[in-house]
């Protein structure tokens with residue numbers, strides 16, 4: 001199965017797909033082919049490719065085009081406004097219920113998102129099997145009549161396609177392709193291993209270390225740099241975040257953590273790392289004996305910690321967010 005943009009010479013096929021799209025219900029007898037000449041259907045296909053918002057993707061199997069998804073801004077039943085394209089999708093009967101429609105739909109949504117569209121709409125008969133597919137792809141019902149739904153997909157909210165940050169399978173080196181994973185959208189896939197290959201990234205913990213007795217916060221200097229940061233370290237494979245918090249503090253400062261509190265996470269692009277921030281409380285600050293990784297350290301009151309943490313760093317954002325929350329709730333650190 002190949003998914004691609006439609007070519008100019010293939011555009012007349014849209015008449016077939018339009019015709020296929022209008023009698024999907026088992027109970028219906030096929031209307032005459034001439035029905036697509038009706039003006040309310042011609043808006044879908046007339047001069048397709050000539051308007052700026054026209055886009056069409058097709059699925060090709062053994063050299064034959066078997067399905068198509070296309071959008072244009074047109075005054076059809078699904079029309080919402082002048083900025084929102086309406087979508088139509090259609091597969092030849094024997095190619096339905098094989099995931100081809102889902103993949104076509106998902107690819108079109110990603111294309112529209114990439115091209116800056118905020119939303120896309122469609123109309124569908126309530127009894128159409130495709131309603132469920134639309135819902136799973138993120139469409140919601142905007143309005144309904146006794147038989148028809150108008151559905152809209154918010155492309156701003158829709159999660160962007162996973163980036164192909166790794167081009168090759170980490171097990172076998174095969175060039176990764178893209179495949180729809182139900183509920184996840186398009187995911188990198190190794191056709192040799194027959195496995196989805198989610199992008200890999202690092203996980204680290206960063207800790208606001210607080211002296212349980214005094215309420216002071218420990219900041220450290222590392223790697224010869226002049227400003228204070230938080231204690232942090234990478235999480236080992238198979239290690240729990242909670243374990244990593246206690247282990248890193250023990251290794252770097254010698255202190256024993258008595259309890260921890262999860263704060264928040266942030267993805268740090270430069271090192272491809274998900275940073276997970278915790279508050280870690282220590283009972284006995286006299287255990288403090290920093291290892292060789294720490295150049296110097298200092299305990300600060302919360303206000304002084306704010307003043308001394310490295311400006312514009314992720315550590316600063318974590319610390320300020322935590323302290324802002326603490327001050328608002330006026331609770332125990």
Ligand SMILES: [Zn+2]
Nearest residue numbers: 169172190193
């Ligand atoms: Zn592989």
